[in-house]
Amino acid sequence: MALAPEDILARILHADADVVVLDKPGGLPVHAGAKVQQHLEELLAMLDFGPGGPPRLVHRLDKDTSGCLVLGRTEAAVVSLGRLFRLRKVDKVYWAAVAGVPAQPAGRIDLPLLKVAGETGARMVVDAAGRSAVTEYRVLARSDRLAWLELRPETGRTHQLRAHCAALGTPILGDPIYGPIRPAPCPLHLHARAIRVPLDPDGAPLVAVAPVPAALGAALAALGIDAGRPPEEWPEGWPLGPATTAPGPISVAEVRPIPSSPEHGPGEDHV
Numbered sequence: 001m002a003l004a005p006e007d008i009l010a011r012i013l014h015a016d017a018d019v020v021v022l023d024k025p026g027g028l029p030v031h032a033g034a035k036v037q038q039h040l041e042e043l044l045a046m047l048d049f050g051p052g053g054p055p056r057l058v059h060r061l062d063k064d065t066s067g068c069l070v071l072g073r074t075e076a077a078v079v080s081l082g083r084l085f086r087l088r089k090v091d092k093v094y095w096a097a098v099a100g101v102p103a104q105p106a107g108r109i110d111l112p113l114l115k116v117a118g119e120t121g122a123r124m125v126v127d128a129a130g131r132s133a134v135t136e137y138r139v140l141a142r143s144d145r146l147a148w149l150e151l152r153p154e155t156g157r158t159h160q161l162r163a164h165c166a167a168l169g170t171p172i173l174g175d176p177i178y179g180p181i182r183p184a185p186c187p188l189h190l191h192a193r194a195i196r197v198p199l200d201p202d203g204a205p206l207v208a209v210a211p212v213p214a215a216l217g218a219a220l221a222a223l224g225i226d227a228g229r230p231p232e233e234w235p236e237g238w239p240l241g242p243a244t245t246a247p248g249p250i251s252v253a254e255v256r257p258i259p260s261s262p263e264h265g266p267g268e269d270h271v
Contacts, residue, residue, distance in 0.1 A: 003028065006188055013208040019070060019199065020047055021208040026066035026187050026215075034093060040069075047071070054198045057083050062159065064174075065194025067094070067210040080199060085156070091196040093159055094151040095140075095212070097189040097219035098170040101147045106138035109164045113157050121156035123177055124163040133157045135164045141223040145172075153268070161190060173219060186213045191194050 001012075003025070014021040022040075029039040055071035058081040070090075071076035100181040114130030115122050121224075133227050134154040142147040147170060151161050157180070165171055166178035173189040176182055192212060198205040212220065217227035 002195040003043060008043050013068065013210060014243075015049070015205060016075050016206075018073055019081070019197070019206060020073060020207070021195065022047075022069045022071065023064060023210040024061055024192075026064050026191075026213060029063040030069075042171050049073075058082050059090075059156070060189070061192060062162075062188075064176075064188035065190045065192060065211050066091075066216075067095075067135075068195040068208050069192070070195065070197060070208075074107050076118050080113055081197070084197060084199065088154060089198055092192065093154060093194040094153070095104055095191045095193045095216065096151055096161065096165060097147045097173045097216055098149055098168075100170040101142045102137070102139060102229075107136070109133075109135045109137065109168065109248070111155075111164060113160060113163055114187055114271075115158060122134055124157065124159045126163070126167050131155075132162065133160050135161060135167075137164075139226055141220070143223055146223060148220055148221065148225065162188075174215070187213075189216045189219055191216050193252065 009021070009027070011023040012020060013023050024040065032040065040267050041057065044056070048054040050073070052074045056078050058070055058072050060080055061067070061069055072081045076250045077200070106205060111126045111133060112128055112130035113124040113133040114127035132155060136154065137151050140150050149165070149170075151165075151230040153160055157163075162172055162175055162178045166175070171179040174184045174186040175188055175190075176184040192210060193212075194207065194209045196205045196207045212227035219225045246262050
């Protein structure tokens with residue numbers, strides 16, 4: 001995909017003296033890499049609005065994940081934001097459409113993830129030797145074969161949400177690595193819907209909400225959900241209220257195996 005200056009400017013969700021929050025489109029890598037024709041870092045000069053220079057990344061999203069991405073505009077903001085993300089003080093809500101329905105309407109997935117090498121790139125597997133990875137989820141709507149999930153990652157491991165959803169037996173639609181169909185027949189249906197950043201300890205937190213992309217909106221429509229309705233009409237607690245109380249953590253012994261994929265390319269960092 002190729003973005004023009006007006007495209008990236010139209011995706012600004014929030015901008016102030018310290019922070020810019022972008023609605024990153026799915027399909028746009030954050031960093032340069034093999035076979036990457038355009039990436040977000042090379043577009044940041046379009047967001048140079050003042051003496052601080054272009055904003056800088058303080059966290060990452062997968063290439064195929066859309067939604068809220070936070071940038072720092074000053075050195076002090078970059079340091080403060082980096083610390084907040086590192087200390088897990090930033091609240092994040094992701095939406096996903098998945099194939100199948102989780103056995104429980106809500107839960108806490110506590111499954112360590114280990115990066116392993118494949119023939120064409122790295123992927124994450126559930127392994128007790130891996131790094132701690134925790135995700136809370138709840139089912140917002142469902143049919144017999146499709147579910148709309150709210151996902152709240154407590155950690156930020158590579159491909160965490162994608163690997164955890166697959167471990168539940170409900171891979172995210174359009175996932176070319178952890179899904180059952182390769183190549184994927186549609187875009188990845190994973191969206192960083194909302195973020196809350198307590199940058200000012202004495203003031204209100206920064207809250208940004210990214211509109212639902214077309215592919216995910218179509219999946220929600222199949223569940224009878226109007227993706228364009230205002231925030232106050234979404235489920236209680238949306239977008240950043242307390243997560244639903246989970247019935248208990250899911251253990252490694254309960255996880256369903258994630259199918260291997262010899263056909264995927266290198267993964268991006270983060271969920």
